[in-house]
Amino acid sequence: MPALDDVLQQKLQLxxxxxxxxxxxxxxxxxxxxxxxxxxxxISFSCNDYLGLSRxxxxxxxxxxxxxxxxxxxxxxxxxxxDHSFYTELxxxxxxxxHTQAACVFGSGYxxxxxxxxxxxxxGDLIVADKFIHACMLDAARLSGATLMRFAHNSLxxxxxxxxxxxxxxxxxxxxxxxVFSMDGDRAPLPExxxxxxxxxxxxxxxxxxxxxxxxxxxxxxxxxxMGTLSKAAGSYGGYVCGSQTLIDYLKTxxxxxxxxxxxxxxxxxxxxxxxxxxxxxxxxxxxxxxHARYFTSLLGMPQAQSAxxxxxxxxxxxxxxxxxxxxxxxxxxxxxxxxxxxENTARLRFAFSALHEKSQIEAVAKIIKEQGWLCAxxx
Numbered sequence: 001m002p003a004l005d006d007v008l009q010q011k012l013q014l015x016x017x018x019x020x021x022x023x024x025x026x027x028x029x030x031x032x033x034x035x036x037x038x039x040x041x042x043i044s045f046s047c048n049d050y051l052g053l054s055r056x057x058x059x060x061x062x063x064x065x066x067x068x069x070x071x072x073x074x075x076x077x078x079x080x081x082x083d084h085s086f087y088t089e090l091x092x093x094x095x096x097x098x099h100t101q102a103a104c105v106f107g108s109g110y111x112x113x114x115x116x117x118x119x120x121x122x123x124g125d126l127i128v129a130d131k132f133i134h135a136c137m138l139d140a141a142r143l144s145g146a147t148l149m150r151f152a153h154n155s156l157x158x159x160x161x162x163x164x165x166x167x168x169x170x171x172x173x174x175x176x177x178x179x180v181f182s183m184d185g186d187r188a189p190l191p192e193x194x195x196x197x198x199x200x201x202x203x204x205x206x207x208x209x210x211x212x213x214x215x216x217x218x219x220x221x222x223x224x225x226x227m228g229t230l231s232k233a234a235g236s237y238g239g240y241v242c243g244s245q246t247l248i249d250y251l252k253t254x255x256x257x258x259x260x261x262x263x264x265x266x267x268x269x270x271x272x273x274x275x276x277x278x279x280x281x282x283x284x285x286x287x288x289x290x291x292h293a294r295y296f297t298s299l300l301g302m303p304q305a306q307s308a309x310x311x312x313x314x315x316x317x318x319x320x321x322x323x324x325x326x327x328x329x330x331x332x333x334x335x336x337x338x339x340x341x342x343x344e345n346t347a348r349l350r351f352a353f354s355a356l357h358e359k360s361q362i363e364a365v366a367k368i369i370k371e372q373g374w375l376c377a378x379x380x
Contacts, residue, residue: 019317019338027333031055032356035333042333043361045351050212050289050308052356053235053275063236066270074263079252082263086270093276094240098226102248105240105269107261109209109229110136112239115255116227117174118144120203126170128162130154130177132184134207137176146174153181156192163200173202179211183342183350185293185309194222209239212289212308233279233286236271238264288355292362296351299366300375305353311337312349314374320347323374332365349374 015021028036032052035044053059066086074082087105094103106112117140121127125146129137132153141148149166151158159175167173175197177188190206197204205225212233225247230238241251252258279286289308297305314320320336327334327349338347353362369375 019321020340029055033354033361037328037333040328040331042328042331043365044333045353045357045365046333046335047354048210048232048352049235050233050352050354051235051275051279051285052354053233053278056235056275056278058278059235059271059274062274063267063271067265067267070266072267073265076263077259077261078263079259084263084266084269086266086273087263090269090273090276091240093273094228095242097276097280098228098242100226100242101245103240103242104248104251104255104258105230105238105264106255106258107238107264109207109227109231109239111257111261112227112229112241113137113140113207114143115140115257115259116225116241116251117141117176117205118256119251119254120144120205120225121146121172121174124170125172125174126166127174127176128159128166128202129175130159130181130188132181133176133178134182134209137178137207141176146170153184154186154188156189156196159193159196163196163202167200167202173200175202175204177204177206179206179208180307180309182210182309183337183348184311185210185305185307187306190223197224210307210309212286230268230272230275234272234275236275237268238272285355289353292353292355292357292359293351295359296353296362296366299363300369302375308353310351310353312351312369312374313346314349315345315347317347320349323349323372326372327365327368330368332368334365 025037030036033044035042070084074084076082091103091105095101106115113136121144123145127141127146127148129141129150130153131150147170149162151162175193177193180187194204203224206223208226208228209232224243226242228240230236293305293308293310296310314323317338320338324334324336334349334351337350342348
């Protein structure tokens with residue numbers, strides 16, 4: 001039998017041949033949108049801290065106070081002794097801001113999906129999912145044991161076709177999509193998907209991890225199950241599911257990723273509470289990432305951004321890596337996204353805009369894109 005390292009070395013060589021090798025690079029975050037890599041200060045367009053709240057003084061102060069009072073960790077799972085008092089306040093805030101009866105906080109967005117989907121459907125049930133759902137939704141769907149079918153991205157006719165052909169053969173049906181798709185930045189047609197769910201006696205669950213909204217003005221779509229994260233716009237860590245009180249009561253006794261995971265550190269939960277309070281009080285802050293993304297697309301003559309995420313597709317993985325390197329040499333950090341994270345022949349630069357970006361920074365990076373001729377790549 002070949003040794004484990006020999007087998008893994010062969011796998012690494014195959015990944016290298018396909019330009020799919022990955023390795024973390026130490027990155028230190030500075031003030032605003034600046035980061036440090038290998039001693040060089042860069043302006044980042046790759047961070048998901050959309051509102052800059054991870055470094056907000058009120059968020060840091062809340063985390064520090066909780067750390068000093070309650071210590072570094074929760075000590076146990078939430079159903080044992082890890083359900084510290086901050087959880088109640090955070091879940092109440094989340095339910096209020098999502099216009100639902102209740103909420104349940106998980107250890108991460110990945111754990112929220114991984115626990116919720118298998119708790120709701122299983123063998124004999126059907127999942128109909130958008131082709132571009134996040135990896136954690138896809139992993140959870142496969143883990144559930146339900147029959148999984150995927151419709152073309154944002155295609156209502158294809159979704160309907162799958163439901164018409166397969167819904168009657170299954171006991172329960174769960175439709176999966178996202179509010180904002182993390183690699184493309186486009187939005188799902190949620191009202192239409194909700195109408196399909198109602199027509200075919202199904203439940204609609206959406207992942208809102210990358211949706212930057214103003215709680216003061218946001219009106220939630222008619223979605224049965226709203227999942228999201230606290231690690232992006234909220235600037236802290238954790239995930240959540242919002243829905244009916246019955247749904248949340250059930251998840252707290254049936255979601256394995258909640259039951260068998262240690263609770264979040266008190267400091268993380270306290271930071272999320274502070275961040276959501278800021279979002280509630282400052283809707284103008286929440287509007288800024290989209291405004292910056294739209295300024296960027298207007299400078300380049302691209303279709304108007306639908307979210308804080310704008311992909312610049314260059315197709316070839318080598319070209320994406322080379323483009324990212326050129327930007328880094330010019331003082332900008334923009335991640336190259338390659339297969340299998342995105343479909344073959346759609347390698348891209350993924351721009352994520354923050355409320356803290358300055359117009360001059362956006363103009364400077366747009367100028368490089370024009371000079372390099374990267375807009376000439378045909379659409380996928």
